[in-house]
Amino acid sequence: MARSANLEAEELKMTREQYILATQQNSLPRTEQPQFYPVGIYGWRKRCLYFFVLLLLVTMIVNLAMTIWILKVMNFTVDGMGNLRVTSKGVRLEGVSEFLLPLYVREIHSRKDSPLVLQSDRNVTVNARNQRGQLTGQLTVGADAVEAQCKRFEVRASEGGKVLFSAAEDEIVIGADRLTVTGTEGAVFGHSVETPHIRAEPSHDLKLESPTRSLVMEAPRGVQLNAAAGDLKATCRKELHLQSTEGEIFLNADIIRLGNLPVGSFSSSSSSPSSSAPRQTIYELCACPNGKLYLSPAGAGSTCQSTSNICLWS
Numbered sequence: 001m002a003r004s005a006n007l008e009a010e011e012l013k014m015t016r017e018q019y020i021l022a023t024q025q026n027s028l029p030r031t032e033q034p035q036f037y038p039v040g041i042y043g044w045r046k047r048c049l050y051f052f053v054l055l056l057l058v059t060m061i062v063n064l065a066m067t068i069w070i071l072k073v074m075n076f077t078v079d080g081m082g083n084l085r086v087t088s089k090g091v092r093l094e095g096v097s098e099f100l101l102p103l104y105v106r107e108i109h110s111r112k113d114s115p116l117v118l119q120s121d122r123n124v125t126v127n128a129r130n131q132r133g134q135l136t137g138q139l140t141v142g143a144d145a146v147e148a149q150c151k152r153f154e155v156r157a158s159e160g161g162k163v164l165f166s167a168a169e170d171e172i173v174i175g176a177d178r179l180t181v182t183g184t185e186g187a188v189f190g191h192s193v194e195t196p197h198i199r200a201e202p203s204h205d206l207k208l209e210s211p212t213r214s215l216v217m218e219a220p221r222g223v224q225l226n227a228a229a230g231d232l233k234a235t236c237r238k239e240l241h242l243q244s245t246e247g248e249i250f251l252n253a254d255i256i257r258l259g260n261l262p263v264g265s266f267s268s269s270s271s272s273p274s275s276s277a278p279r280q281t282i283y284e285l286c287a288c289p290n291g292k293l294y295l296s297p298a299g300a301g302s303t304c305q306s307t308s309n310i311c312l313w314s
Contacts, residue, residue: 288311
């Protein structure tokens with residue numbers, strides 16, 4: 001028992017000593033000064049930051065001014081830009097416009113009161129392609145010629161859409177009511193011409209001529225030459241053949257004249273020539289076996305046999 005009492009007294013004494021030491025340390029004056037750590041950017045870093053902020057502000061102001069200037073110069077509006085206007089029907093361009101790159105559109109229309117002009121320093125080329133991108137048609141307007149490359153070229157009338165001219169690889173069709181050739185040399189055809197009617201303009205002559213070759217007119221049901229108010233003239237240098245293989249050649253006129261025919265003469269044994277005999281005014285038309293025609297003075301009967309000596313030296 002005495003031993004436990006001694007232990008408690010020692011513990012109490014130690015507790016008191018710790019308390020006294022603790023109170024003495026708190027009462028002693030502190031000689032260390034407190035340390036303060038500044039918060040923020042100071043010195044040259046702060047000056048650089050302000051410089052960059054100022055540079056960014058100037059750049060923003062310049063960009064804003066340039067944007068406003070571009071909008072003013074290019075005439076940007078709600079409907080479009082400059083001469084370009086975006087409408088519900090498409091894009092509308094007013095004035096002169098230049099395209100430096102290819103233009104892909106579906107339709108191009110001009111205003112009702114002005115034409116559509118496509119102008120280029122070299123040539124204007126319009127291409128048409130299929131779905132595979134292959135070229136199917138091309139129209140080129142150049143300084144020397146206008147070229148069209150396609151399977152069929154057609155020119156139609158503005159009213160009704162009638163085909164006035166069409167050209168293909170195998171044929172050329174002219175669908176106009178009247179074809180007028182105003183050249184001084186007329187129309188030159190290298191091969192045959194098939195037409196149902198050839199007519200000259202009023203008060204003008206129609207002339208069919210072959211300077212170096214022959215002129216042939218053929219028709220399965222006949223060829224009709226008609227001059228309603230003038231003369232019909234056929235002229236050739238060598239021979240003019242009128243041939244009918246199965247029918248006849250019919251000349252129907254009040255007067256039929258064959259000029260420059262030789263005239264034969266004959267003497268009758270019953271009557272001698274006299275200076276008081278009347279002048280011969282009636283002749284008979286005779287034909288030689290080779291087809292040559294000549295005139296013989298008419299008599300009571302045929303006088304062709306009497307003057308047939310013309311056929312001997314013809």
